[in-house]
Amino acid sequence: MIDIDTLKNSKGTKLYRKAKTLIPGGSQLLSKRPEMFAPDIWPAYYSKAKGCHVWDLDGKEYIDMSIMAVGACILGYADEDVDAAVIESIHRGVNSSLNCPEEVDLAEALMELHPWFDMVRYARSGGEALSIAVRIARAKTKRDIVLFSGYHGWTDWYLAANLADKSGLDGQLMPGLEPNGVPRGLTGTAIPFDFNNIESLRKKIIGKESEIAAIIIEPARGEEAPSQYLKTLREISSEIGAVLIYDEITSAFRMCAGGIHCRYGIYPDMAVFAKSMANGYAMSAILGTEDVMQAAQSTFISSTNWTDRVGPTAALATLKKYQKTKTDKHIISIGNKTKKIWQDASLKAGLQINVTGLPTLAAFEFKSKKPMDLNTRFVIEMLQRGFLGFRQFKPSLAHSDIELDKYKNAIEEVFLLLSKLPDDKIISSPVAHAGLYRLTKE
Known part of the structure; x- marks a missing residue:
């Protein structure tokens, strides 16, 4: 003791x-x-x-x-296998004026796990990856409003939900968050709805069908996702032309290799992974269909540190060992x-x-x-x-x-x-x- x-x-x-x-x-x-x-x-x-x-x-x-x-x-x-791969990559240079080939290898590995997706962008943390996904969805649809259920990070697009109503996020895991520093002009651009409550979602959609850029959910966090809920979300998103995004920052790799949505067979337009995908090394990924992901080319999304070799190397080594064991x-x-x-x-x-x-x-x-x-x-x-x-x-x-x-x-x-x-x-x-x-x- x-x-x-x-x-x-x-x-x-x-x-x-x-x-x-x-x-x-x-x-x-x-x-x-x-x-x-x-x-x-x-x-x-x-x-x-x-x-x-x-x-x-x-x-x-x-x-x-x-x-x-x-x-x-x-x-x-x-983990000795992941660390060994990372150490080798460090000895070969973490960054350079050229790109690391591991990011292409990782893209192919992720698409093999998720054949319904076509393209991927990388970042180094979950919160920034979600912000990238939201940016791409808004660029694709040329709309502003995001409907969401669950916890999705610290950035402006999410905390904007508390600009109009300080209790906006109270049912989304983290009550009481102050939106200080978030531009007031974002008021009304992020609207929460209740998990597994389609009626709650429909009420938020009425009159805004042509303004909604994305619907974002955590498909499963505490319990298994209700399949009918996911199916209806898929139908609603397609009906109103919104991008359906699964936030799998927490749920990915927890119940199977890749996203937990693999277990349900109901596929979004985009999915975001982080946390477990690189066994503690900084790495995140935004996967999506080519139709949606190409919208990244119509806006500006870029960072020096998203091109380092360590993250993709760690993710590849983690995935290899995960599947082997x-x-x-x-x-x-x-x-x-x-x-x-x-x-x-x-x-x-x-x-x-x-x-x-x-x-x-x-x-x-x-x-x-x-x-x-x-x-x-x-x-x-x-x-x-x-x-x-x-x-x-x-x-x-x-x-x-x-x-x-x-x-x-x-x-x-x-x-x-x-x-x-x-x-x-x-x-x-x-x-x-x-x-x-x-x-x-x-």
Whole structure:
């Protein structure tokens, strides 16, 4: 057991306090802020990561049973095959006045997985890739309005939904986002609708049929996509001449090689991938039909760093190993076993939880008057037992039954402890933030 005072006084917690004086918000990604897990206790920084193990700045080792780099490292940290390919590419030059041939090789590999698409453009992060997709859709249709369901990043086109109504994004994962800095002239150009609610979509379309450039959804994030919903979206998009875009930044490669929409046989005009496609290296891709993608030539979309060799090389190596090892089958199995661990341990302890999500994007929530208190205490107790534990889990190829056996023992012990705590005795340290809402209020 790691002593709680040791966690509070770790090099990582001290460095994070310093970081907040130098970096607005303390870090570059909301989902990695210690406030999301256990304020003043979460280690914050790593010195080394390998497989599904992470070492903090004090050299303490943890098994990562949490977000695994927000889902980016699907093969595990520092995968030897992917890293070897990247290191070789570095020795041959990361960038030059000429283009790297790997971007053509990757295009062919992606089209082989998705034969309904014809062309691809690359970027290095999910948010910018979505913005590229929106730009292309608007260029293709010569229209401005985007209808969307789900979370789609930080850029202006998306946050514009909160210009007219500050609660516009409240039903889209991240409530309370302020659109400060977004031009007021974008008011009315991004309109949300409810997931799996065609009636909600139709109401937003009425009277705007000729103004809608794109309909964007996450086909599956928490649960499997309803096929009839996707089919109707496809029909509506074609009927009004809008570009149908699947945001697969999170869902791609989680349940199969390529986009999760491969499982449904209902194809969009464009799809956007990032996160898992390069096992932690910066890489994203926008795939689409030639008819839509050629519109990129009628606008200006260009960046020096989109031409480096590392991203495509890492993506090719990741895809090769993913297919060779059948990573999808492994992480589905690990995810299902983890969900069962949660369910069995909660029943054994008499602790009420609700388990949700795809096996590869699994989550649970405490059914309690003080769920965030329990979430925070859970994280702390798991840290003390040598785990990065959280209410979400994104399995990787590196996770095995060895880690799961250790995790099972810790979960049973912690769930039993939590079940016996009175509401006013759950935690004495600061409570983790609920979602991302309070993070916007700092």
